Amino acid sequence: MTLKAVHEAVIGLETHIQLATESKIFCPCKADSWGDPPNTNICPVCSGQPGVLPVLNGKAVELAVILAAAIRADPIQTESYFARKNYFYPDLPKGYQISQYDEPLARGGALEISLPDGSMRRVRIVKLHLEEDAGKTVREARRRLIDFNRCGVPLVEMVTAPDLRTADEATHYLLRLRQLLRWLGVSEADMEKGQLRCDANVSIRPAGTETLNPKTEIKNVNSIDSVRSAIETEIERQSREVEAGRSIEAWTLDWDEEASTLRKMRSKETEADYRYFRDPDLLSLRLDPAWIAEIRSGLPELPLARRARWIEELGLPAYDAGILTEERTLADYYEAAVTAYAVRSSTRGSGGGKLISNWIINDLQRILRERGLTAGQLGLSPEGLADIVHLVETRAITGSTGKDLLEKAHTSRRRPIEIVEAEGLGRVSDDGALREAARLVIENHPDQVATYRNGKATVLGWFVGQVMRQTGGKADAQRTRQILEELLAEGPPPS
Amino acid sequence: MIEDLCDLSGHQIAERIRRREISATEVLDSTFARIHRVDGRSGSLEDRPPDPDEAVHVHAFLELTEELAHRQASQIDSALARGDDPGPLAGVPLAVKDIFCVQGTASTAGSRILANYRAPYSATSVERLVSAGALVVGKVNLDEFTFGSSNESSAFRPTPRNPWEPSRVPGGSSGGSAAAVAAGEAVLSLGTDTSGSIRQPAAFCGVSGLKPTYGRVSRYGLIAFASSLDCPGPIARDVTDLALALGAMSGEDRRDATAAAVPVPDYRASLDQGVRGLRIGISPDAFQLAYPDPTSGEVRTQGVDREMETAVREAVQALQAEGAEIVEGIPLSHARYAIPAYFVISRVEAASNLHRYDGVKYGHRHVGPVSDLRSLYRTTRGEGFGTQVKLRILMGMYVSAAQYEEQFYAQALRVRSLIRRDFEAAFDPHGAYRVHALLGPTTPTAAFPMNELYGDSVLMQLADLLTVPANHAGIPGLSIPCGLSAEGLPLGLQLLGPDFEEGTLFRIGRAYEKATEGEAWRAQRPKVLAG
C-alpha cells in the first residue's frame, strides 16, 4: 500500500457499461440474464450460429448518445462504424467481437470528480464506443464451462486518459461514474451483476516526471473494493520490480477476486493481430445532427451542477448537497420537498433547504436503508414531507409526532395532514386537557410529589415525561412544565 | 413419350396445380423418381475409390428431405381443397444449396467441419420461398463454404457433375443447384453468388440464374463467405420462374440490416413488355479478358472462346430484331482489377467469417486428448477445413494484418469504387451511353473438364472474370442459355443492369427466350437424361 515517495502511479480506466435496454444489442434476446440458468437466454444470433446477422438495437444507440452528451463529448459522430475484432476465445461465439473501433460513437469529454478532500479532478475521456459483450466462463481445475447468456449484451466502452494517480482516485472515478449512469438512466451500473466493469491500465514513474512507462492491463476487476485492491497490489508489485532493477512488461493480468492475487494471462494476440476491419454485416451508424442536439439540450441537470446550485442557492452545506445528489430520485425528492415547503412557509429558499435536508438525511434515509428503497419508491410524497416539517415548525405537532408520521405516511400512503386529523395527533396546548393530565399524574404519584416538595426540583422533568406519555407525545412541553409547577406549588402538603 | 411433371417450368406447375389439374404430391413423386434415376450416390465424407457409376450420374444432392417435401405438398393440396391460394410457387420442387440453414436439416456448407451440424433455424429466403408454395426436396452440393468455381472442393464426394457431359464440371460454387435444375431433379434452386457462383454454373449447365442486387434478398441464414459480396438468388429453367422466385424472396428483413428498404415490384407483370425502347450496351471489355498471369503477375489479355462470342453476337442480333437499340463500345476499363480486388476483399471477410468454426459450440471437434484449448482449436480446424478453405483463411489473414491493411484491403475497397463507376457511367440516364443493360458472355468458355483447374487457385478464379465485377458493384446480373458449343456444351449470356432493375433484365431475357423459341438447340436435352 505504501508507494515509495519516489514513484507515482499513472492509471487509466477502461469501463464497460451495460446499457439499460430490454433486449441485446444485435438480437432480440432479453438483455438481462441475471439468475437465469446457463445458455437459456440465447438465440442463433448471439450464439454465433452459421449464417446469422446482427441488427443494431436503436435504444442502445440512444442511451450511448445520452451518456456521450452528459460527459460533453465532442464530437458525437454523425457517422460511426462497427468493426470486427478477430480472436479465438470460447466465450466469443463468432470468433470476433463486433465493436466500434477507428470511428467510435464519440470522442473527448470529461468526467469531473469530487475527491474526499473537497478538491475536484477532471478526468479526460478519450473515446466512447458501442460494442457487444462476450459470454461467461467458469473455470474449473482442468476445464472451462461456457455460458452464452451474456453474449450480445449492449455495452459502452468508455476509456479515460491516464489522469488518475492513486487507487483511491480510481475508486472515486468509478463511484462518480456509477452515480452519473444511474442519474441518466443509462445503466443500472450494478457492479455485482457485471453491469459496470473495469479494466485498469497501471504504470509507475518517478514522481514529478511526465514519462509514460510500459503498463499492465488488469482485467476482471468487478467491484469497487477489488478495483482498489487490484490497483494497489499491482502498484506495489511494479515498485518492487523496479526497485529490484527489473523492467515492467506489458502483461495482461487477471484479478482473482477470491485469492486477491493477480495472475498473468496467456500472452494474447497483440493489437496488430486482431485484424480489425469494418463489419460488412452492418451499415455505418448515421445520426441526425438535429437529434443529437435535441439529446444534448434535453439532458437533465447533472449531479455536480445540482450540488453546486444547492450550495449556492440554498446555502446547503457541501456535505448535505453531496449526499442528496448521490442518487437522482433522492435529489429530485429533496428538490420537490424544498419547493413545497417554500410554498407552505411562504419563505423563499434558504430557510427550508437545510431543514428539509436534516429531515431527509437524519430520518428519511433510515427508512430507505432499512427497506432497501430509493426515494422514488417512498409512499410519502415530497409535498407530504413538506407538510410534516411545516406542522412541526409551526408547532402544530411535536417533533416526535413528526418522526412517527414519516413512517405512518410511508406505510399507509395517506397524506400526513389526514393522518394528523384522523388520529388527533395535534399538539395538546389546551390548558384544560393538560391540567387534567397533570392532576392525574400528581394524584397517582404521591412519593414523587413528596420528593419534589422536599426540594428536589429536578423531579419536575419526570412529571413532564409522565404527562407526555399520557398525551401520546402531543403535549406542549413548555406549557406542561408551567402547569405542573403551579399545581405542585398549590396542592395540600403531604400527609 | 409421356411428359414428366418434373420437366415442366415452375410457373406451369403452379398454374396446373392451382387449376387442380395435377396435385403437388404428383409433382413430388415425379421429381423424386427423377432424382433416384439420375442422381446416383449422394456425396459423403467417406473415402471411397472412384466408381465407374459416378461418371454417368449427377451427384447433386447431399440430403433428400422427402418427408418435409411431402408435408409441404399435402399442405398445398389441402389449401387448394379449402379454396385457399397456395402461393405463386405452389408445388414447385426446390433444391436448396447447402449453404443455407434450414431448420432440422444437416446444414454442412460442403465442409467436414459442419458435417454433423443441424440448423436450429431457417434462412429468410428459404422461409419465403416455402411460404410462396415451394417444396423443399433436399440440400444440394457446393464448393466447400462456396469457395470455388467447379464444385470440386466439396468435402462430400463424389462432387456434382455436369448433366450435359458428366466428365465436365457443373461450375461452382452453386454446382449442385444448377446441375439439379438442368437434370430435372428440381425445378428451382436457391443458390448464392459471391463472384459468379449462380451465373457461372447456370451457364455451364444450360439453365437460367440471377444474382440479385446486393441488399435485394436477405442474407439471413446464408452461411457467410464474403459478406459484402454474397447474394442469395434463384436458379431455374426459364426467366419467368426466376421472376416468380425473386418476387417471393425479396424485400426488407428485420434480421438483416443490409436488406434494403426498396419496394418489391411485380416482376412477372412487366415480363412480356418486350425490348422496344430499351438500350442494350455491349462492352469490348466483356469479350477481351485482361488478367494477371499466375506465374509472373503480368497482365495478359485474351479473347473469349470464338464459339462463345458468336453465340452472344447472335443473341444481340436477335434482340436488335425485337426492337432493342444496341449501343457498342461501352468501356468497363476497371473490370481487369476485379479479380485482384476480389482476392483481397473476399479473403479478408472469409477469414473472419470462418473464425467461428472452433469446435466449441457445434460441428466437428477433434476427438482425443488435447493439451489445452489452443491445441483443440488447431486440431479441430486442421481436420475440419479443406485445403481451399485454409488457403482463403491464411490469405485473408495476411492481407488484413495491420501492416498491410491499408495497402491491400483499403486499396481494394477503393478499386471497388472504380469498378462501380464504370457501371454508373454506362447506366447514367443523363450520361453518354444511357443503357438499360449490358450484354456479354457469362463465362470465357463452356464447362471445363473435371480435374483440369482444380488446385490452381488463381486459374480457377479466372473462371469468374466476367461475373465478379457485378459483385463488386452490387448490381444485378442474369445468366441465360444462348446456345450449345460444337461439343454440345451449354453457352450462357449475361445481362447486367442498374441497382434494383432486375425487372428490366427479366424483360430482356424473356424477349430473347421468345425470339429464339424455335431454335434447334433449345430442343436438346442433357446427356444424363438420354436413354
Added chain:
Amino acid sequence: MDGQAGRQSPTEIPLETFLHLVDLAALELTEDEAEYLRREMNAQLRAIGDLQAIQLSADTPITSHGIPYPRAVRPALRGDHAETFPHADEILAQAPESDGRYIVVPDQPGTDLE
C-alpha cells in the same frame, strides 16, 4: 510497423510470417499442405500485386457494399423489444461437449504472479 516496408509490394510471404499466420489462424497443417498453401499464397500475392500499381486520387471513396445506402433505403434500427428464441435447447444440443447447460472446453492455463 516499419513504414518503408509497408509501402513496398511484397512478392513473397516469408516463412516466419507464414508460420505466424498459421498460428493465428489456429490451423494444424501437414507438411504437404503447408507447402501447397505457401506456393498458392505467393501466386495470389503476385496476382494482387497489380492493385498496388493503381494510382488513386486521395478522395477515392471506399465502397463497402457495392450499392450505396442512402437514407431512403436504409432499414430502420431495431426496436428494443425482447423476444425469447424457442429453440435454445437445439442450440445447446449441437455442442460437442456439455455438462448440464454449460458448454465444456479444455482449460488454457495462465501463470500465477507472486
